[in-house]
Amino acid sequence: MSRSAVRNDRSALIELRDVSKLYRKGGQAIKALDGIDLTVAEKGMVAVVGPSGSGKSTLLHVIGAMDRPTAGEVIVAGRSLGTIPEAGLTDFRRKTVGFVFQGFNLIPNLDALENVMLPMEFNGVAREARRERGRELLSRVGLAERLEHKPRELSGGEQQRVAIARALANDPPLILADEPTGNLDSKTGEMIYGLLRKISRERTVVVVTHAEPLAATADRIVHIKDGRLESH
Amino acid sequence: MTMLRIGARNLWRSKLRLVLVAALIGAPFFLLLVMQSIGDAVQRQTEALKRNVDNTLQLRARGSMGHVNMVGNEAILPQDALAKIKGVERVARVEPYLLAMTPTEGHNFAMIVGVDPRDTRRLESHGEAGNPKILFGRDLSEGDRGKRVAIIGQGVARWAGITPERLGGATLTLDPRRTHPVIFALDRPPVTLAVVGIYASGYVFGDMQIFMPLDTFREVYDVAEGISWLYVRADSAENLPAVERQLRTMLGHVADIISPTTVAEFQTTATAAVQRLANVGIGLAAALMVVVVFFVMLLVVRERAWEIGTLKALGASDWGIVTGFLTEAVLLCAIGAVTAAVLFGLWGGPLAQLVFGLGVSPFLPSHYSTLANSLSLAPRFGAATLAVLVAACLFAAIAGSAWSMRQIIRLSPIEAIRHE
Numbered sequence: 001m002s003r004s005a006v007r008n009d010r011s012a013l014i015e016l017r018d019v020s021k022l023y024r025k026g027g028q029a030i031k032a033l034d035g036i037d038l039t040v041a042e043k044g045m046v047a048v049v050g051p052s053g054s055g056k057s058t059l060l061h062v063i064g065a066m067d068r069p070t071a072g073e074v075i076v077a078g079r080s081l082g083t084i085p086e087a088g089l090t091d092f093r094r095k096t097v098g099f100v101f102q103g104f105n106l107i108p109n110l111d112a113l114e115n116v117m118l119p120m121e122f123n124g125v126a127r128e129a130r131r132e133r134g135r136e137l138l139s140r141v142g143l144a145e146r147l148e149h150k151p152r153e154l155s156g157g158e159q160q161r162v163a164i165a166r167a168l169a170n171d172p173p174l175i176l177a178d179e180p181t182g183n184l185d186s187k188t189g190e191m192i193y194g195l196l197r198k199i200s201r202e203r204t205v206v207v208v209t210h211a212e213p214l215a216a217t218a219d220r221i222v223h224i225k226d227g228r229l230e231s232h
Numbered sequence: 233m234t235m236l237r238i239g240a241r242n243l244w245r246s247k248l249r250l251v252l253v254a255a256l257i258g259a260p261f262f263l264l265l266v267m268q269s270i271g272d273a274v275q276r277q278t279e280a281l282k283r284n285v286d287n288t289l290q291l292r293a294r295g296s297m298g299h300v301n302m303v304g305n306e307a308i309l310p311q312d313a314l315a316k317i318k319g320v321e322r323v324a325r326v327e328p329y330l331l332a333m334t335p336t337e338g339h340n341f342a343m344i345v346g347v348d349p350r351d352t353r354r355l356e357s358h359g360e361a362g363n364p365k366i367l368f369g370r371d372l373s374e375g376d377r378g379k380r381v382a383i384i385g386q387g388v389a390r391w392a393g394i395t396p397e398r399l400g401g402a403t404l405t406l407d408p409r410r411t412h413p414v415i416f417a418l419d420r421p422p423v424t425l426a427v428v429g430i431y432a433s434g435y436v437f438g439d440m441q442i443f444m445p446l447d448t449f450r451e452v453y454d455v456a457e458g459i460s461w462l463y464v465r466a467d468s469a470e471n472l473p474a475v476e477r478q479l480r481t482m483l484g485h486v487a488d489i490i491s492p493t494t495v496a497e498f499q500t501t502a503t504a505a506v507q508r509l510a511n512v513g514i515g516l517a518a519a520l521m522v523v524v525v526f527f528v529m530l531l532v533v534r535e536r537a538w539e540i541g542t543l544k545a546l547g548a549s550d551w552g553i554v555t556g557f558l559t560e561a562v563l564l565c566a567i568g569a570v571t572a573a574v575l576f577g578l579w580g581g582p583l584a585q586l587v588f589g590l591g592v593s594p595f596l597p598s599h600y601s602t603l604a605n606s607l608s609l610a611p612r613f614g615a616a617t618l619a620v621l622v623a624a625c626l627f628a629a630i631a632g633s634a635w636s637m638r639q640i641i642r643l644s645p646i647e648a649i650r651h652e
Contacts, residue, residue, distance in 0.1 A: 066545060066645040087549070093645070094547020105542040109241050121234040122547040166546070 012075075013173060013204045014040035014063055019072030021058050021227075032058040033069065034227035040220075042173065045200035047215035048208045050224035056208045057178055059224060063206065064097045064176045065089045077173055094122050098167025100177035100196075104159040106151040112138060112162045113147040119169040130169075137165035141195060157188035164195055175205045181214060193217060235552045239559030242532075243567075250567070253528050257568025258575065260520035261624065265576040265611075266584045267513030268620055270592060273584075273607040274506040277434065287324075287469040289476055290490040291317075291462040291483065298460035299331045299343075300453050303414050311457035313483055317464055320478050322471040327351040327463040330449045335412040336391050336440070343441045344406065346449025346460075349373055353383075353431075354463060355438040364438070365608065368396040369429035376428075378447040383429035387439035394427055402427040404442065408453060423452045434502070434603040462487075502596055502603060509592045518624060521565070525632025529561055533636040540640055541647025550641045557640060561629040569621045573613070580611035 021033040032055045040046050050056045061067035062074055065081050074081045077096050084092055098119075099105075106115045113134045120130035138147055141161040151159055160180060167175050177196060181189030193214045196205050200219065209215050223230040243250055291313070292298040297305035308330075317326050330346035347353060349372040353364050364385070372383055382404060384394070394402045404425050408418035425444060433439050450456060466475040472491075479489055533540070543553050588609065596603060 061646055064545070090544065090547055090549055093545060099542075099545045101542070103538075105538065105545075107238070107539060107542070109245050110238070118234070118543075118548075119546045122549070122552070170547070 011042055012039045013042040013077060014038065014206075015073075015075040016063070017073040017075075019062060019069045019074060021055070021062060021067070022070040031227050033062065036072070036227075036229055038222065038229060040204060040206065042204055043200065043202065044219040045197055045205045045207065045217075046220045046222060047218035048206060048222045048224055049210070049212060049215045052210075054224045055227040056224045058227075060176050060178050060206065060208050063174075064099060065092050094119060095170060096172050096174055098170070098172045098175045100160070100163050100167050100175065100180045102179035102182040104151070104156070104163045104183070106159055106162055106166075108151050111148045111150050112143060112154065112165075115151070115162055116165045116169055119166060123170050125170075133169065134165075137168055138162065140168075141165045155188075156184050157191060160184060160188075160192050161195065164192070164199070168199065173203050175199060175203060177205065177207045179208055179210065181209070181211060189214060235548070235556035236559045239556035240563055242556070242560050243563055250564075253524075253564055254567045254571045256524045256528070257521060257565055257628070258571035260517040260524065260628075261565075261569045261572030261621070262575055262580075262583075263520070263587075264514055264517035264620070264624055265572055265580060265617070266587050267510045267517060268617070269576075269580060269584050269609055269611060270588055270607070271507055271510030271514075272612070272616075273609050274503050274510075274603075277607060278503045287466045287472055289464045289466075289472065289479065291464060291479065291487040292460065292490070294486055294488050296488075297331075299333050300455055300460065301332050301408065301415050301418050303416055306416075308455070308458040308460050309462060309487055311459065313462060313487065314459060316482060317462060317479065320464075320475060320482070322467050322475050323464055324467040325463075325465040327354075327465070328446065328459045329354065329461040329463070330446060330453070330455055330458075331460040332408070332449070332453055333412070333415045334406055334408075334442075335410050335415060336388075339413065340440070341412055341415065342385075342388050342391070344449070345441055345443050346446040347372070347443055348446050349376055352463070353443055355433050355435075355441060364431035364433045366429050366431050369399045369427070371429055371431075372443060372445060376445050376448075378445060378451070380423060380425045380444075380448055380452075381428050382425040382442050382444040382448075383431055384427055384443075385439035385441045386430055386432050387436065388442055389427075389430045391440075392427075394430070396430065399427065399430065406442075406452060418453060420452065420454055434607070505596050506592055506603075509595055513587075513591065518627065521568075521624065521628035522632040525561055525565065525628050526635060528564065529557065529633045529636035530639075532560070533557065533639050537643060537647045540643050541645045544643070544645035544647075554637045554640055557637065558629065558633055561633040562625060565625040565629045569625050573617075573621065577611050577613070581609050584609035584611075 016036050016038040019033055019036045020031065023030045023032055036059065048056045048059060058067065062069050063076060068082070079092065081089070081092070107118065110118065113131070116134040116137055117130045120133065135147065138144060141164055143158060143161055143165070146154060146158060154162065175196070180196065181192050184192060189211065196207060197217060199205055207218065215221050291309060293307040293309050296307035298308050299305050300308065314326060314328055317323060327348065332344040333341045334344055335341050355364065366383070367386060372381065384392070384404060392404050394404070404427050405422050406425065407422040408420040411417050464475065464479065466472045476489060540553055588607070593603065
């Protein structure tokens with residue numbers, strides 16, 4: 001079986017070399033990723049598209065150091081994730097990756113500003129500095145007037161914008177977004193994509209999505225099927 | 233600090249749940265406070281007995297119980313024994329008693345004790361140093377000298393049909409002419425005493441006594457002089473043997489000198505049993521706390537698995553997240569403890585009596601079945617109670633959360649995505 005490979009030419013932020021991920025379910029081995037080679041450049045937006053169960057979320061988890069591959073090497077921002085101990089992965093995620101989830105995943109009893117400040121608190125940023133940056137980020141996503149609103153007081157689109165601001169908090173070089181518009185109507189979805197595209201001018205944004213029309217606006221589309229990449 | 237603050241704020245997510253959990257955790261804390269108060273009360277009782285007995289000797293006429301109307305036991309000490317003993321070195325106090333008996337129902341009888349109102353109300357057959365607690369009315373006072381007044385044990389009150397409500401004008405008539413197989417008649421007219429108080433002694437026989445002023449006793453039973461019992465208190469327990477030696481030299485020919493030993497009996501029976509049961513109760517309360525915290529935290533961690541995953545994805549350390557949840561557990565326990573302390577302050581006394589009656593008394597020797605009434609089970613809050621509450625809080629929070637904390641550490645950041 002030939003390995004699937006997708007490369008681009010700019011200097012690489014992400015490099016996956018022959019990455020596979022096997023799950024065991026009911027005594028049966030399921031190959032979520034199958035010998036993936038992928039290089040993603042610094043800056044720009046990459047859309048990972050594929051049907052349900054194709055392995056696109058697993059790919060995102062592996063890149064984001066939320067899961068370890070069964071085989072192969074994952075290098076992100078110059079660091080081979082396989083060589084980093086579990087505790088070090090926390091530090092890696094904190095500094096290198098910003099996550100945007102489909103369900104927003106805002107901490108319900110913290111307001112918008114506090115949610116955005118949270119990753120900076122984990123990163124040891126001083127209180128005033130993180131408050132200042134939190135305000136600035138929320139202002140950038142158009143929520144300057146919603147700083148003290150709790151997630152339940154915000155619409156879906158607003159919550160996702162808070163989540164994007166939170167992902168940018170520690171100024172990571174990589175933003176990983178897993179179905180960021182999955183819980184939003186199409187108009188709001190477009191707006192969120194617009195925001196992610198804007199962000200991708202200064203860092204790498206990898207978006208996993210079902211929505212082909214939105215994916216089409218990315219700088220690059222990576223198709224995945226049965227755990228293997230198909231280049232377009 | 234961040235996670236401490238988040239942990240504290242998590243408490244307020246659902247006020248209804250907070251109230252429920254505080255009640256659930258407060259219940260074992262309340263039980264713990266009740267059991268601790270029972271243990272402390274018995275300990276205080278024992279200490280009081282020790283103070284009054286370990287340094288004390290009892291003197292009575294040779295070969296006699298010293299009860300003025302008891303068959304074969306009516307001989308009493310000469311009056312001058314009192315003055316002689318007061319002159320003995322290292323004697324701190326001498327307390328003269330006069331005793332008689334009166335028949336009650338069947339073959340039972342009550343003891344009648346004449347005592348100086350300033351002296352200890354010692355209870356016959358119980359270390360001769362009981363610690364009666366006035367349940368209703370008042371104790372004897374200086375102003376009662378020579379008056380026809382008495383305080384009676386709750387057993388006597390039941391026999392005489394004197395209830396707390398009727399205490400105001402209650403009287404008790406003593407008839408020295410009444411006889412019993414061990415009581416002979418005295419040619420004295422019946423006397424009516426005003427009952428001013430009802431006490432509880434902690435044991436059945438102790439509750440069948442009637443205390444009246446010494447002068448009143450002399451008048452009722454026509455005992456112009458002489459003493460049934462003399463209690464001699466040395467200035468310290470260490471000096472008691474020396475005092476005893478001097479007393480034997482001085483009065484050994486007329487008096488039996490007895491070292492009361494029933495404190496030891498009380499300690500080995502009542503105190504030990506109550507302490508054991510109180511400790512079992514405290515253990516059960518602690519176990520219950522741990523169980524409640526265990527389930528509450530398990531539920532919380534399960535419910536917030538996605539949040540834990542999100543925090544991990546955002547770069548929170550395992551220790552940081554555990555600290556947040558542990559803070560929540562400690563604060564939940566603290567709220568439970570405060571709730572329990574408030575309820576204990578309000579209703580702790582009566583409930584401790586109830587718990588004692590239901591859970592402790594059945595396991596005591598039968599003659600201590602009324603011990604609960606004699607104990608001061610009123611809520612007391614001091615440094616020791618605070619220390620117990622703090623220790624219990626930390627123990628319950630840490631032990632009860634241990635499994636959940638393990639779950640937190642094992643949770644993967646992927647949980648954040650499963651939420652979707």
